[in-house]
Structures are given as structure tokens and as C-alpha cells.
Amino acid sequence: MKVALFSSQKYENAFFSQAIKNFIDIEFAYFEHNLNRDTVYLASGCDAVCVFVNDDLNACVLAELAELGIKYIALRCAGYNNVDIESAHALGLQVVRVPSYSPEAVAEHCMALILTLARKTHKAYNRIREENFDLNGLLGFNIHNKTVGLIGCGKIGQALVSILNGFxxxxxxxxxxxxxxSYTQVSLDMLLQQSDIISLHCPLTDATHHLLDAQAFGKMKxxxxxxxxxxxxxxxxxxCIAALKSNKIGYLGLDVYEQESELFFKDRSEEIIQDDTFVRLSSFPNVLITGHQGFFTQEAMTEIANTTLKNLHALKHKTHTPNLV
Incomplete structure (x- = not known):
């Protein structure tokens, strides 16, 4: 089986190169480009494509993949909102994913964002590097006894509950x-109204698209x-920007962004960012943004590579895999 791996990054190639040693019947072709209508031709001669969160597998791309003879789509992530699943099934394409690689990795990163914002350690770090030891402007707050609301409580949410209970x-x-x-189940409205901290842990669907809108922000503390x-x-x-401007949101921590496919996973330090919304968002002093690195631990990368290859092996040999979408 020859697999075109799109959105290839140097950091993950090492994990896949190690994992593939146990699967001599699978070969990867690595492409740094995202998969979209302009790059789909790169999959020519392959049996499968391996894709990540910002690859665009809409109906047109899927149709072109099918014409190229692609039979399998292997997502090396849990979410699959970037794949038109109905079109994939209609074309006879089998789709697999990595449903759980390291819930603790994302939960711990979430807690890192909470603690960094609460204690302003990112600002303290920059001050100390400039030999500024003034504490004014660095006043934080305890997580102990705060009310934290989780919207969605799958494996990542459950891992975060354990951490929060410890605090x-x-x-x-x-x-x-x-x-x-070990939590209190409430309605969405009650969670929005009572929480000091709100954390999102649900998949992106039609029902959750813009779940936190102006009306939802208006209900928050x-x-x-x-x-x-x-x-x-x-x-x-x-x-969200309007809620920041009105001080409704006092702290915002993001590891994801609505239009991140045009920004994340690339070095853009020498570019002028053209996304005015992102530039405005990142300009607030109470906003902390990381570039979709919540999953990025050694343990998670090892599991992603191993599970992806097991999925592809099962598809090739027509054996059972629980990770079909």
C-alpha cells in the first residue's frame, strides 16, 4: 500500500518512520502541502491518503481522489469535520481516524492555559527577562473553589475533570x-451563567458551530x-472579540482558531498576516493563543503514528478496525 501523507511536518515524520518499521507492506510519500483541490494530484499512484485537521476533503476533492484510484482515507486525528463523510461513503472511500491518542495531553494543555492566564506567568516571564521584578499587573486568582464548566465531557473532558478535582x-x-x-451535570444555560471558567471539549458539528455566539456570551459572568x-x-x-472589548470575557485561551487552516503549522514570522480578525484577536493583553499544540506530546505522537498504521494495515488486509468513520 502506498500512502500520500499530506500536511507533513518534520516533527511527525520521525514518529511515522519508527512506527512503519513494523509494517513492511506500507510505504509513505510525504508532502508538506495541505490536501485541497490544488494539490490533490499529488496523490496520483497511491492507494490511500493520510490527512490532518486542516486538510480539506470536500466533495470535489473526494471525487478527484476516487478518480485517482484512492480507496482509503486515514485521518491522523480524532476529529473529522474537514471530511465530507456522506460523499466519501457514496464514492466507496473508507475513512478511518485516531479516536483517542492521549486525552491527558489535551487536558493538561488546557490546564496549562488556565493556569497561565490565571497567574499571568507568560507576562512574568517576559518581565524577568527584561530585569523587571515589579508585581503590579500580575495579580492572579486561585483555581481552588472556582466553578469550572465543561461543554462536552468525553475522554478529554473526563481527564480534565480529574485534574480540576485535584485543584x-x-x-x-x-x-x-x-x-x-465526579461533577455536576447542568443545562447549557446554567453552565454559562454559573461558571467562572468555561472550557470547550465537544466536536464541531452543525449543532455546535458557533455554539458560543453573542447570545451565549451575554449569559456569562x-x-x-x-x-x-x-x-x-x-x-x-x-x-468573541466584542465580548473581549466589553470586558465580558476577562481571559481567553485558545489552542484552535476558526480560520486556522490559513495560519497554523507554518512559520509565518517573516510574513504580514492578512487575517485581520486574528490580528485583532491576538492584540488583546488578556488573550493567550497557542498554535494547535494541545495534542503535541511524545506519548500522543507515538500513539497517532501507531494507530494510523494499524488502521491502514487493517484496511489493506480487510480485517476489522474499530476506527472506521
């Missing part, structure tokens, strides 16, 4: 698909902290 926080959860646990390590489009970015 002595009061955890509220809105997720119709879970049972009882003044000065609330909002964290998103899930998918960018769950937040209406323009409404």
Missing part, C-alpha cells in the same frame, strides 16, 4: 451523552475565562 474546583458539565461522575482546545469554529470569533 479543588467545582466542576459543572453539559453533555447529554454522559452518565454520572462578567470577566469569565473561556478556553477552547477543541475546534475553532465552536466560537463565533467576531462575537
Amino acid at each position: 479543588g474546583a467545582h466542576t459543572l458539565v453539559y453533555d447529554p451523552n454522559i452518565g454520572e461522575g 462578567q470577566g469569565v475565562m473561556v478556553i477552547n482546545t477543541s475546534r475553532g469554529a465552536i466560537i463565533d470569533t467576531r462575537a
Whole structure:
């Protein structure tokens, strides 16, 4: 099986090169380009494509992949909102994913964003490098006894609940698909109204697109902290900026962004960023943005590579895999 791996990064090639040693019947062709209508031709001569979160597998791209003889699509991530699944199935393309690589990695990164914003350690770091030891402007707050609301509580959410319990926080959860646990289940409105910190852990679907819009922000506490390590489009970015300007949002931590496919995973330090919305968002002193690195640990990368290759091996040999989408 020959696989075209799109959106290839140097950091992940080492993990795939190590994992592939156990799968002698699979060969990778690495492409730095994102998969889209302009680059789909690169998959010519391959049996499968391996893609990431910002590759665009819309109906047109899928049709062209099918014409090139592609049979399989291997997502090396959990989410699949960037794939037109209905069109893929209609074309006979089989789609697999990595549903769980390291929930703790994302949960811990989420907690890192919370703590950094709460204690302003990122600002303290820059001050000390300039030999400025003044504490004014660095006043933080305790996580202990704060109310933290999780919208979505799958494996990542559950991992975060354990961390928050260790801090002595009061955890509220809105997720119709879970049972009882060491948290309090509430309605979405109650979570928005009562939480000091709100963290998103739900997939991007039609129902969750712009779930946090102007109306949702209006229900939140003044000065609330909002964290998103899930998918960018769950937040209406323009409404979010308005909420920052009015001080409704006191702290914002993002590992994802609605239009990140045009920005993230590349060095753009020598470029003029053309996304005015992102530039405005990043200009706020109470906003902390990381470039979709919540998953990025040694443990998670090892699991992603191994599971992706197991998925491809199962597809090639027509054996069972639980990771079909």
C-alpha cells in the first residue's frame, strides 16, 4: 500500500518512520502541502491518503481522489469535520481516524492555559527577562473553589475533570451523552451563567458551530475565562472579540482558531498576516493563543503514528478496525 501523507511536518515524520518499521507492506510519500483541490494530484499512484485537521476533503476533492484510484482515507486525528463523510461513503472511500491518542495531553494543555492566564506567568516571564521584578499587573486568582464548566465531557473532558478535582474546583458539565461522575451535570444555560471558567471539549458539528455566539456570551459572568482546545469554529470569533472589548470575557485561551487552516503549522514570522480578525484577536493583553499544540506530546505522537498504521494495515488486509468513520 502506498500512502500520500499530506500536511507533513518534520516533527511527525520521525514518529511515522519508527512506527512503519513494523509494517513492511506500507510505504509513505510525504508532502508538506495541505490536501485541497490544488494539490490533490499529488496523490496520483497511491492507494490511500493520510490527512490532518486542516486538510480539506470536500466533495470535489473526494471525487478527484476516487478518480485517482484512492480507496482509503486515514485521518491522523480524532476529529473529522474537514471530511465530507456522506460523499466519501457514496464514492466507496473508507475513512478511518485516531479516536483517542492521549486525552491527558489535551487536558493538561488546557490546564496549562488556565493556569497561565490565571497567574499571568507568560507576562512574568517576559518581565524577568527584561530585569523587571515589579508585581503590579500580575495579580492572579486561585483555581481552588472556582466553578469550572465543561461543554462536552468525553475522554478529554473526563481527564480534565480529574485534574480540576485535584485543584479543588467545582466542576459543572453539559453533555447529554454522559452518565454520572465526579461533577455536576447542568443545562447549557446554567453552565454559562454559573461558571467562572468555561472550557470547550465537544466536536464541531452543525449543532455546535458557533455554539458560543453573542447570545451565549451575554449569559456569562462578567470577566469569565473561556478556553477552547477543541475546534475553532465552536466560537463565533467576531462575537468573541466584542465580548473581549466589553470586558465580558476577562481571559481567553485558545489552542484552535476558526480560520486556522490559513495560519497554523507554518512559520509565518517573516510574513504580514492578512487575517485581520486574528490580528485583532491576538492584540488583546488578556488573550493567550497557542498554535494547535494541545495534542503535541511524545506519548500522543507515538500513539497517532501507531494507530494510523494499524488502521491502514487493517484496511489493506480487510480485517476489522474499530476506527472506521
